[in-house]
Amino acid sequence: MYILGISCYYHDASAALLKDGMVVAAAEEERFTRKKHDTSFPINAITYCLKSQCITMGQIDYVGFYEKPFLKFERLLGQHVQMFPWSLKTFVSAMPSWIHEKLRIRKSIKKLGYQGEVYFIEHHLAHAAASFLVSPFKKAAILTADGVGEWSTTTWGIGNENEIQLLGEIRFPHSLGLLYSTITAYLGFSVNNSEYKVMGLAPYGDMHKKTNLYYEKLKQVIDIKEDGSYTLDLKYFKYHYANRMPSRAMEKLLDGPTRKREGEKKGSGKESELTQRHKDIAAALQLILEEAMTAMLKDLYKKTQCKNIVLGGGVALNSVYNGKVLGKTLFKRMWIHPNPSDGGSSIGVASYIYHTILDKKREKRHQLSHAYLGPAFSTEEIQQFLDARGIKYSKFKNRQDLIASTAKMIFENKVVGWFQGKMEWGPRALGSRSILANPCNPRAKALLNEKVKHREHFRPFAPAVCADDALKYFDCDKPLPEITDFMLMVYPIKKEWHKTIPSVTHVDGSGRLQTISRKQNPLYYDVIKAFGKLSKAPILINTSFNIRGEPIVCTPADAYTCMMGTGIDCLVMDTFLIQRSDNEQDQWNSEQYAND
């Protein structure tokens, strides 16, 4: 039985395919269209899912959509009527896409040749299902938090076997996710894209509640009750009726106007300055988010008395807080889906159809134990690509040569593009489409930031470590065989290792960890171990294989283009080694690439 899940039209459109309840393919549309956070109907992702199983839409048994568009539309209409005439401009600009696309999702699906039932489930139920139904837990408490779905912005409940029961919710316009996005916009970063940059900026600010002036100020914006429920003071916001998030009152409260948006000064090649005030505001926001989440989780533990917790929704991408959950609450084990935001909801709705709508008594649930669900390319396909483009390459003698040579190149401070097997699912590169570098090199962070990633100097790079080595280097929750971190937890790096791995040690001594087991990805695991033999620290810098503003690479052509447009020294693609110096005489014009 095949079930197709779809999420689209808000951000990170995606498709996922279940075969007899097991996820067999999943991908985000942006990887194919090369448009970051692409929202459009995921025709390319659907095509990939079908192709991966050699089936057509006619062979799909059920299709599910990750929210209820009419319910969402009803909320938007009510909201615009309530805020008329201030909302008129936003209403007029939003309507065409609702009329022509968002309310016609069933038609778009039927057009592909599918004749069966299309199920629509609530947005937060899809988040809850993506968090719980593919988790390793038979029973778990569930907390979902994002910007907004139809009406819900936060929900909590419990998952038991193959059933999910949502026990409560907080409704729009009160939203922890939208508070985070509002301050993201205020700090000059793009909403639904750069919230993680604000999280990365926070440790540069004052992380002490007693001394951070903006913590007290932001406490006026949100009222967090003892049971964790919260309300926002809406005079500080405009998102409920305008295409702008912070109000003048917020700007007054935070002692200055909204910082110019990133990219506004693109022509000058400079970002507008980030002052200490901006950093303190980012820190205050992180403190507030942690306070609200902890209050909710503590209350949820009281209600459920369950030892396991799963988190979902965009707020679950706050890896700094994720790393603190078990320390701040009584929960003992946590799992977070590798794609907890809207993109991951296509797996949520498909799993919900299989387990709950179709057959509540069905016993077996399949854990999502890795994130390698996207397209792969065979050795023959890759060789054909290289030959057709006249790209110079050499071939590794065997697997051992590939592992040893890659580890040696990284140890010699080369920046290595790593393209192997099936593309990852979710926002993080996890060892299939990664850029790997030496964390022991103190210059690696600056080098990667300036020459490859072209991103802000304050953003840290993430360490990848084999699960069996994690506790030696990190003060992390004990990795369990069935639970590894999909780079969604930040943990303190043990002090004695700060100087050994300076390029993955953030300003506050933390690292955003990927733990990897050999079972998940043996080749990647073996490279990390081989590097450890050379450096005495089996840890690699793992950053996504892309340049700033672009999605992670998907195809061999994307990878080669990215390599030649950046300072990546060599590309290890399947069994081939492509070295930059060999190909410079290809007359590659990186300037032309940058202008494309």
Ligand SMILES: [Fe+2]
């Ligand atoms: Fe969401």
